[in-house]
Amino acid sequence: xxxxxxxxxxxxxxxxxxxxxxxxxxxxxxxxxxxxxxxxxxxxxxxxxxxxxxxxxxxxxxxxxxxxxxxxxxxxxxxxxxxxxxxxxxxxxxxxxxxxxxxxxxxxxxxxxxxxxxxxxxxxxxxxxxxxxxxxxxxxxxxxxxxxxxxxxxxxxxxxxxxxxxxx
Numbered sequence: 001x002x003x004x005x006x007x008x009x010x011x012x013x014x015x016x017x018x019x020x021x022x023x024x025x026x027x028x029x030x031x032x033x034x035x036x037x038x039x040x041x042x043x044x045x046x047x048x049x050x051x052x053x054x055x056x057x058x059x060x061x062x063x064x065x066x067x068x069x070x071x072x073x074x075x076x077x078x079x080x081x082x083x084x085x086x087x088x089x090x091x092x093x094x095x096x097x098x099x100x101x102x103x104x105x106x107x108x109x110x111x112x113x114x115x116x117x118x119x120x121x122x123x124x125x126x127x128x129x130x131x132x133x134x135x136x137x138x139x140x141x142x143x144x145x146x147x148x149x150x151x152x153x154x155x156x157x158x159x160x161x162x163x164x165x166x167x168x
Contacts, residue, residue, distance in 0.1 A: 038167055039077035039084065039130070039137065046070050048143050050157060055105075058145075058152035064111065065145040072139040072163065077130045081167050084137045085127040088112060090161040092122040095148045103156030107149045110159040115140035 048068050057063060074084055091100040098109035098121060112120045120126060120141070130137045145157050 037078045037081075038165065039074035039081065039135075041165070042073040042075045043071065046072060050143075050145050053145060053157070055152050055154050058108065058147045059150055061148055061150040063147050063150065063152075067113075067142040067144050069115070069140065069142045072141065074130075074137045074139075074165070075135070077135045077137060077167070079135070081130050081135075083127050083129050083168055084139075085125050085166045085168070086139050087123070087125045087164045087166070088120050088161055089122055089164070090159060093148065097121050098146060098148070099159045099161055101145075101157050101159055103158040105155030105157050106153045107147050108152050108157055109146050109148060110157070110161075111144050111146045112161060113142050115142065117142075 048070055050065055050068060053065050057065075072086065077084070091102065092098070093100045093109035095109070097119065098111045101108040101110060114120060114126050118126075126139060126141075128137050128139055
């Protein structure tokens with residue numbers, strides 16, 4: 001009888017050690033993010049015509065054309081989106097205050113500003129509220145040609161400014 005009990009005890013230890021050897025902890029990691037869905041960009045392209053400008057008006061440094069205003073509109077913003085931040089980027093001019101003119105008029109640059117006159121150079125951001133009632137936002141902006149060095153020469157003025165929207 002004692003041999004049977006010893007055998008059963010030994011068998012129990014072997015079975016217990018087999019269970020321990022095969023057991024393992026499992027870790028399940030779940031990641032995710034909840035973000036605001038984007039608004040509809042109602043103004044995907046804005047083309048601003050500065051008109052015909054005269055080199056004689058850009059002889060001295062700091063001379064600038066008249067401001068041309070425009071608005072970038074966003075609509076259908078989802079519930080819970082309270083503001084939109086626009087970040088502006090493009091090629092900077094030599095002063096790093098304005099955008100480079102890629103046309104062939106020399107000593108000319110493009111200045112972008114918000115409706116309060118704050119300069120929006122390369123890398124700048126502007127945040128506007130999203131209307132709770134209309135679920136829309138508007139970025140009121142203005143642009144003009146400017147010379148930082150003076151002595152502008154005749155030719156074309158052109159620049160591309162990219163806008164990236166962030167919602168919150």
